[in-house]
Amino acid sequence: MCNTSLHAFLAALPKAEHHMHLEGSLEPELLFALAAKNGITLPVSTDPAFASAESLRKRYEVFANLDDFLGYYYIGMSVLLDGSDFEALAYAYFAKAASQNVRHAEVFFDPQAHTDRGVELSTIVESFKRAQARAAADFGMSTELIMCLLRHLPLPSAMATFAQAKGAGYFADGTLAAVGMDSSEVPFPPPMWKDLFDAAKELGIRRTCHAGEEGPPLYVSQALDLLDVQRIDHGVRALTDGDDALVTRLASSKTLLTMCPLSNFKLNCIDSMSSFPLRRLLDAGVRFSINSDDPAYFGGYILENYCALQEAFGLGIRDWEMIAKGAIMGSWCAEERRAQLLVEVEDVVNEWARQFEEQ
Numbered sequence: 001m002c003n004t005s006l007h008a009f010l011a012a013l014p015k016a017e018h019h020m021h022l023e024g025s026l027e028p029e030l031l032f033a034l035a036a037k038n039g040i041t042l043p044v045s046t047d048p049a050f051a052s053a054e055s056l057r058k059r060y061e062v063f064a065n066l067d068d069f070l071g072y073y074y075i076g077m078s079v080l081l082d083g084s085d086f087e088a089l090a091y092a093y094f095a096k097a098a099s100q101n102v103r104h105a106e107v108f109f110d111p112q113a114h115t116d117r118g119v120e121l122s123t124i125v126e127s128f129k130r131a132q133a134r135a136a137a138d139f140g141m142s143t144e145l146i147m148c149l150l151r152h153l154p155l156p157s158a159m160a161t162f163a164q165a166k167g168a169g170y171f172a173d174g175t176l177a178a179v180g181m182d183s184s185e186v187p188f189p190p191p192m193w194k195d196l197f198d199a200a201k202e203l204g205i206r207r208t209c210h211a212g213e214e215g216p217p218l219y220v221s222q223a224l225d226l227l228d229v230q231r232i233d234h235g236v237r238a239l240t241d242g243d244d245a246l247v248t249r250l251a252s253s254k255t256l257l258t259m260c261p262l263s264n265f266k267l268n269c270i271d272s273m274s275s276f277p278l279r280r281l282l283d284a285g286v287r288f289s290i291n292s293d294d295p296a297y298f299g300g301y302i303l304e305n306y307c308a309l310q311e312a313f314g315l316g317i318r319d320w321e322m323i324a325k326g327a328i329m330g331s332w333c334a335e336e337r338r339a340q341l342l343v344e345v346e347d348v349v350n351e352w353a354r355q356f357e358e359q
Helices: 007-012 028-038 053-062 066-077 083-099 121-139 155-167 190-202 217-225 236-240 244-253 261-266 278-284 302-313 317-329 335-358
Strands: 015-017 102-109 142-150 176-182 206-211 231-234 256-259 288-290
Touching: 007 302, 007 317, 007 335, 015 302, 015 317, 028 053, 028 083, 053 066, 083 102, 083 121, 102 176, 102 335, 121 142, 121 155, 142 155, 155 190, 176 190, 176 231, 190 206, 190 217, 206 217, 217 231, 217 236, 217 244, 231 236, 236 244, 244 278, 261 302, 278 302, 278 317, 288 302, 288 317, 317 335
Parallel strands: 015 102, 102 142, 142 176, 176 206, 206 231, 231 256, 256 288
Antiparallel strands: none
């Protein structure tokens, strides 16, 4: 947690989160509790990190790369079996996010990782819906679900899952706000998924895609051109590899980048927090949000990400106002909700600006 004079302000600032995998919020303590409840044997015989929640959390501190992390991520998912498990997972995240003043959250989930284990899609989605309803009632938080398909599985699997969600009416009734694409990036470039994204576009479904985390800036361009996405998840390579034309394009189109600083650092996508392209984002006028990605694995939720950037860059209140408002403007919520959240940001910013002026 940061020790700067702006820490209390950052804690109070209303936040919108757009890049958070619900399965990535599975804390080791809940993982072990659900494993015991469901009779799941964790692979302690082959990996001593699974000896305890404490040793597993310590292992999470030293991921070598994206695939190293994903190995633990998918093992963790194996403990999620029934509706109460999925509801507990989602509600735990919403409660933590609310404690850090997240007012609107658009969260990912990976249905194939569960349906391939025999869990029904309806079990997953309906359980998350119950957690969303509780979060709205308990915290006044608005939330959206984004269904992500897994790149490392064959296209027919993604198409079948998409068709199942469509057939259940989850897109038509607004239960699912968008379709996304995640998991291992480099071996599976965006063109492989054109049929899926074309099908979503034909139905008027919003589209987003993980691109440019470990893959090159070309992946970001391909996601925009071939998949016609409306949002880019990560894109850090486009900002750090000097692709000026792409940065200009992102700024002029107001395409939201959902950036994840602690994740990028933990997965060795950037050398240090000071290498995160924050200043370039601000100077170029790119619309972006700061997010926690997989907070149980990367050592921090959204406030910890804000604090890490504040310690590295020493931003001012007006910088954070720009970031917070840009995130809200890029949100997939109703216009009325966006307007309400913008007022909340302005109220907090003005209050803290007066306090600093009086000091």
